Amino acid sequence: FWSGSRLRRAYARLPHPKGLPILGNVQEVVGFSKHKYVYEAQQKLGGIFVLKFLTLKFVSIGDPLMAHELMQISDTADKGWMYRPFERLTTNHRPSIFTSPTNVYWKAMRKGVAPAFNGSNLKQGFSRLNDLLPAVVNHIKRAGLGKSVNVDCVAGGVTMDAISLAIFGTTRGCTDDLTSDSKPELAVVAGQATDTIIATIAFPWVLKLGFIPAARRASQGLAKMKKQNQEMVRELRACNPPATSLGAHLLSLQDPKTGQPLDDYQMEAEMSTFFGAGFETSTTSIGWALYAIATHADVQCHVAAELQHHGLLASHARPEPRSLGWDDLGKLEYLRNVIKESMRLYTTASGGTLRTLKKDIKLGGYDLPAGMSINVPFYNIHLNAAYWDRPTEFLPERWNVPNAEYVQPKTEDTANAESEGALSNGMHESTPSTKDSNAGLRESISGGRQSDGMNAEELWKPEAGIKAVGQDAKARSSVRRFMPFSLGLRNCVGQNLANTTVLTFVATLCSHFLIDLAPEMGGPEGVAKLTTLTLTLHVKGGLRLCFTPRAQA
Numbered sequence: 001f002w003s004g005s006r007l008r009r010a011y012a013r014l015p016h017p018k019g020l021p022i023l024g025n026v027q028e029v030v031g032f033s034k035h036k037y038v039y040e041a042q043q044k045l046g047g048i049f050v051l052k053f054l055t056l057k058f059v060s061i062g063d064p065l066m067a068h069e070l071m072q073i074s075d076t077a078d079k080g081w082m083y084r085p086f087e088r089l090t091t092n093h094r095p096s097i098f099t100s101p102t103n104v105y106w107k108a109m110r111k112g113v114a115p116a117f118n119g120s121n122l123k124q125g126f127s128r129l130n131d132l133l134p135a136v137v138n139h140i141k142r143a144g145l146g147k148s149v150n151v152d153c154v155a156g157g158v159t160m161d162a163i164s165l166a167i168f169g170t171t172r173g174c175t176d177d178l179t180s181d182s183k184p185e186l187a188v189v190a191g192q193a194t195d196t197i198i199a200t201i202a203f204p205w206v207l208k209l210g211f212i213p214a215a216r217r218a219s220q221g222l223a224k225m226k227k228q229n230q231e232m233v234r235e236l237r238a239c240n241p242p243a244t245s246l247g248a249h250l251l252s253l254q255d256p257k258t259g260q261p262l263d264d265y266q267m268e269a270e271m272s273t274f275f276g277a278g279f280e281t282s283t284t285s286i287g288w289a290l291y292a293i294a295t296h297a298d299v300q301c302h303v304a305a306e307l308q309h310h311g312l313l314a315s316h317a318r319p320e321p322r323s324l325g326w327d328d329l330g331k332l333e334y335l336r337n338v339i340k341e342s343m344r345l346y347t348t349a350s351g352g353t354l355r356t357l358k359k360d361i362k363l364g365g366y367d368l369p370a371g372m373s374i375n376v377p378f379y380n381i382h383l384n385a386a387y388w389d390r391p392t393e394f395l396p397e398r399w400n401v402p403n404a405e406y407v408q409p410k411t412e413d414t415a416n417a418e419s420e421g422a423l424s425n426g427m428h429e430s431t432p433s434t435k436d437s438n439a440g441l442r443e444s445i446s447g448g449r450q451s452d453g454m455n456a457e458e459l460w461k462p463e464a465g466i467k468a469v470g471q472d473a474k475a476r477s478s479v480r481r482f483m484p485f486s487l488g489l490r491n492c493v494g495q496n497l498a499n500t501t502v503l504t505f506v507a508t509l510c511s512h513f514l515i516d517l518a519p520e521m522g523g524p525e526g527v528a529k530l531t532t533l534t535l536t537l538h539v540k541g542g543l544r545l546c547f548t549p550r551a552q553a
């Protein structure tokens, strides 16, 4: 009772947007444009405020300094009850690397699977990933001039196969079987099941309402998902995956509780996590990067010039350019900046991450007691005007500045913006602590190989990586404002695979085609109206683009 009333008082002290008496902000928070609503609330209320729906309340944090305090340097918050619904995706509601609190099980999983995503393993698998792309290029060419292509479906086929290659060493045949208007079956089932899970965070009783057709469909979607998970586990156990694959790493893991290999239920939890966490995120990231290129003619020219410079651009004279090699990835600096900028402006994981406070803390000038639920929406962080110049504009050149991922020293303009109130909450008065209480653990689980951001330089240019580690010491001790893959210990373990897949796919399409937004999308305004956030930020019904082969342009 006392802790409940303490929590209630703490939530009540924080600013909150107006809402309906009992429902609170439910309409807007589950609505089509929830990302915009939460962003607009931040613009009015500052970097910390409360959202309420029904009995559920959570603190929204859109300020990188506060996110840093919470996720990067302290162990005061952890993944908590809000991740339990994701465990319904598996037969026995088991925790996975994604849903588990930061405990011995999570540590064993993370340490065990991280090597599967390191540079040398990805390099070994790169040619198989690259081999998927001729089928995609041919599929798009077959669509014909002037016909639009649903990029989410095509990219979905590639990412499904890319994850399957990473796990099994073989594809699921999705790329050979592309149709412009449907996603791979596994993706459709996973999408339905995940939407159901997200709904159960807010409305835990939804699956019990079997008399409502939508609830019945949701339960059926979950059941299908479980069946697929079981089949994949059987397949993995039977297929003898390559030693460097994620599947081989999973098979060799021991459950720290039993000292035995993971049982089938636990394997289901992990397999569904890797497909679930990697599929839609990588697919929509590809879509948004291509959308940005299609709608910024100057950017498209610049990308083409870079590809041309490296002999990777198709033309009348050379309709088939040489195919992309692993070493090219490190050379495409401008295209990498374009992808980073699209990951900022169209943050795939816009909804961010969820934490429960383990201890009482003071954040942004407020006392937050243990037990509070926190959401860090990365969209708000990436568009926070106090930390980014012209945040709503697509400006790949902003990434030319060294350490652009980190909060930049204050200029007169940003200092004014802050003092004008958007973030006048006491955070900036204290120098952010540079003590990293988790540094030892982070090193031990990643073997020092994975950084906590978009680490293309380290991945594709080892010599630059070595240099950067020395220079990075200062940068590491400061605060990240770019976090498409989250922050701290619980950042994305698959980010190297994601970056490789997105860059390879986008580079290949740009080298073969001139890309335009399909007229039926209604221009950028039409796309903005159709943009919605469920698990990821995406275009409802799929993003449609037109592709003209460069050899015919």
Ligand code: HEM
Residues within 6 Å of the ligand: 097, 098, 099, 110, 163, 166, 273, 274, 275, 277, 278, 279, 281, 282, 285, 348, 349, 352, 353, 354, 484, 485, 486, 489, 490, 491, 492, 493, 494, 495, 497, 498, 499, 502
């Ligand atoms: C562009 C694509 C991707 C984006 C934007 C992305 C983003 C993220 C984010 C934001 C988190 C933290 C989620 C949270 O705290 O709730 C996360 C975690 C995770 N991601 Fe990714 N992800 C991507 C691709 C992948 C891929 C390809 C895989 C693996 C096949 C993967 C596997 C995971 C796993 C296992 C976690 C949980 C890690 C942990 O808690 O230790 N992700 N990802």
